[in-house]
Structures are given as structure tokens and as C-alpha cells.
Amino acid sequence: MNEEFPKRPKHDEIEEKWRKKWKENEVFSYNPDSDKEVYSIDTPPPTVSGALHMGHAASYLQTEFIARYKRMNGYEVFYPMGFDDNGLPTERYVERKHGIEAHKTDKDKFIELCLKAAEEERKNYREVWERLNK
Secondary structure, three states, X not given: OOOOOOOOOOHHHHHHXXXXXXXXXXXXXXXXXXXXXXEEOOOOOOEOOOOOOHHHHHHHHHHHHHHHHHHHOOOEEEOOOOOEOOOHHHHHHHHHHHOOOXXXXXXXXXXXXXXXXXXXXHHHHHHHHHXXXX
16 A cells, blocks of 8 residues: 555545645735736625535635636735624624524623624634635
């Protein structure tokens, strides 16, 4: 058996190895001072609603494929990742998560819950997107 290509590869270990290497080498970073021609991808940010699904993944993976292709062809790719956490979907998520209604909850308390949920979900979303896209 070839040790370099085991019969049953350990996918989690392989993925983590390459994610670490890509991060160390800043493979996916954007350098605004680069001499390369810039290729910019503008996409709407995923909404913090507590439920990522295959539709999210499919749409972002399509643009990620384009970003990778452009990088391989010498472009400086600007592909920012942001999160939309300032709207009704976040409020609805907080209501569902805590079993409350915004209009029956102290305003300051509700805002605090929304901010906390947004922070937690941004962290979760970033982890998922990095695993999908990098």
C-alpha cells in the first residue's frame, strides 16, 4: 500500500492541514497595494438568521470558484465576506431562539439579545464559510 495515498484517507486531517497552510500563506488574502489587476466580486452578505442551508452554500461556492479561477490567472481578487445582522431576520431569529416577542420585551434587553446572537452567528457563519470556501 502506498503510504502517500492511503486506502481510506482521513478527510478531517487533510482538510485541517491545508486550511492551516493556506491561512499561513495568506492564499485568500487581498492586497490593495498589489500591482496585479484587481478582480472584485460583490455579493450580498448572508443574513444572520440562524439557519445556513445548501442554497447559501451553493450560491457562495459558485462565486468562490470564480475567485479561485481568477487568482490562478494572475488577478488580485477582492472577495469580501460580510454578514447582514441588522434586520428583521435577526430579530425573528432572536424571537424564535428565546421564545419571546420583540414588542413584549424590554427594548434594551431585546437589543442586547440581538447583538449577542449576531456576534455568535457571525462567528459560526465565518467558520462554515471558511470550511466551504477555503
